[in-house]
Amino acid sequence: MTIKSFYLPTRIYFGPGARRKLSSFLQAGDRVLVITDQGLVQSGTIGKLEEVLNEIGCLWEIFNEVPANPQALDVEKALKVARDFKVTAVVALGGGSPMDVAKVVSALITNGGRLEEYQWEGKPFTLPGIPLYMLPTTAGTGSEVTQVAVIVDRATKKGIRSEKLLPLASFIDPELMLTLPPFITAITGMDALTHAIEALVARGSHPLTESWAATAIKLLGQYLRRAFAAGDDLRAREQVAMASTLAGAAMDQAGLGIVHALAGPLCSHYDIPHGLANAILLPWGMEYNLVAVPEKYAYIATLLGKKTKGEIRARAREAVTAVRELLSDLELPSTLADFLKEKKNLNQLAQEAANMPLASSNPRPVSVSVCEAILEKVLR
Numbered sequence: 001m002t003i004k005s006f007y008l009p010t011r012i013y014f015g016p017g018a019r020r021k022l023s024s025f026l027q028a029g030d031r032v033l034v035i036t037d038q039g040l041v042q043s044g045t046i047g048k049l050e051e052v053l054n055e056i057g058c059l060w061e062i063f064n065e066v067p068a069n070p071q072a073l074d075v076e077k078a079l080k081v082a083r084d085f086k087v088t089a090v091v092a093l094g095g096g097s098p099m100d101v102a103k104v105v106s107a108l109i110t111n112g113g114r115l116e117e118y119q120w121e122g123k124p125f126t127l128p129g130i131p132l133y134m135l136p137t138t139a140g141t142g143s144e145v146t147q148v149a150v151i152v153d154r155a156t157k158k159g160i161r162s163e164k165l166l167p168l169a170s171f172i173d174p175e176l177m178l179t180l181p182p183f184i185t186a187i188t189g190m191d192a193l194t195h196a197i198e199a200l201v202a203r204g205s206h207p208l209t210e211s212w213a214a215t216a217i218k219l220l221g222q223y224l225r226r227a228f229a230a231g232d233d234l235r236a237r238e239q240v241a242m243a244s245t246l247a248g249a250a251m252d253q254a255g256l257g258i259v260h261a262l263a264g265p266l267c268s269h270y271d272i273p274h275g276l277a278n279a280i281l282l283p284w285g286m287e288y289n290l291v292a293v294p295e296k297y298a299y300i301a302t303l304l305g306k307k308t309k310g311e312i313r314a315r316a317r318e319a320v321t322a323v324r325e326l327l328s329d330l331e332l333p334s335t336l337a338d339f340l341k342e343k344k345n346l347n348q349l350a351q352e353a354a355n356m357p358l359a360s361s362n363p364r365p366v367s368v369s370v371c372e373a374i375l376e377k378v379l380r
Helices: 018-024 038-042 046-056 072-085 096-111 115-119 182-201 207-229 234-254 258-270 274-289 294-303 312-329 346-354 357-361 368-379
Strands: 011-014 031-035 059-063 089-094 132-136 148-153 156-161 169-172
Touching: 011 018, 011 234, 018 046, 018 132, 018 169, 031 046, 031 072, 031 096, 046 059, 046 089, 059 072, 072 096, 072 115, 072 148, 089 096, 096 115, 096 132, 096 148, 115 148, 115 156, 156 258, 169 234, 182 207, 182 234, 182 258, 182 274, 182 294, 182 312, 207 234, 207 294, 207 312, 258 274, 258 346, 258 357, 258 368, 274 312, 274 368, 294 312, 346 368
Parallel strands: 011 169, 031 059, 031 089, 089 132, 132 169
Antiparallel strands: 148 156
8 A cells, every 4th residue: 555644734824814813923023025916906905914014013025026827037036026125034915826936935045046946957945945924815726735836937837846835824814805806716716626626536645635625625516606606705705715725735735637737738838827727627637537436526426516326427427517517607618719829739738738747646547649639629
């Protein structure tokens, strides 16, 4: 039997107003870099964090130039601001993109060197980063509890994995998510569902990750539609946020699969939002994997509210039906064709997907031909 492990040293605070617990970690005199995006500045969400920082009495600087799919240049810009400001702590406010940039900035400040050494040359982070804290404003990526940062470089969305990237504490506050637009609520929620489903069926799954993933799937089945339809429903926001964190921890420990492998090159080449790519690819990836672990997909169907009967394969297919029904209710498209800026060689995209390291966790072997067939369906 393969030895399994579970490691999550991040302290998690959860619930309305959880952001105020940041005062337990920062103090007057700290120099804090807040890494966020322009949307959160324009919406005024950053003001909720500024109130906390002002109450603490620390000094702070804002870097708000993080795009949807951050690139190496964005990390370099944030790192320069951090060094010039002589930061003592980094706080990420936002979705997965600001959180991933914050992770790398925190680690590079203490470890030195260039990003490409760690991303492409396999150099390990040997020192802990400067204190790092996460305040997610979307319920999707789960980056607040993962040891991975994903940065686009060399036209490739490539992850950097290290225990040194785990934050000291994360504050999952649904009050920071109340103004999230319906479309963003939908695609980030589907991102969380993809994490949970892929983690549940991944080769690296074990009882701990399976229990977290299963709870996440059930919560999303119950509350994601409510959060989408009524963004001010604090209960729905809270439960979807809980699901996102559980799914993030589960997938970080168990692995992912073909859906994320396919999404990687699509997001890199076309700048498609990560959650949208996952949402549209998810039912196709599930259909491919059904034959490998039908009992798990039958369980997923039950978690998503399907009252399944009959032989196991039929019950497993109900999971795919449930996901497609959810996509329809969230008013998401079934194809990515409208997001293409130019035609790409599908075989090249398929090769990149099949070569993604996370494809090795998929319950069924991932081949170039299989990836090309799925891409044909979602792109054309």
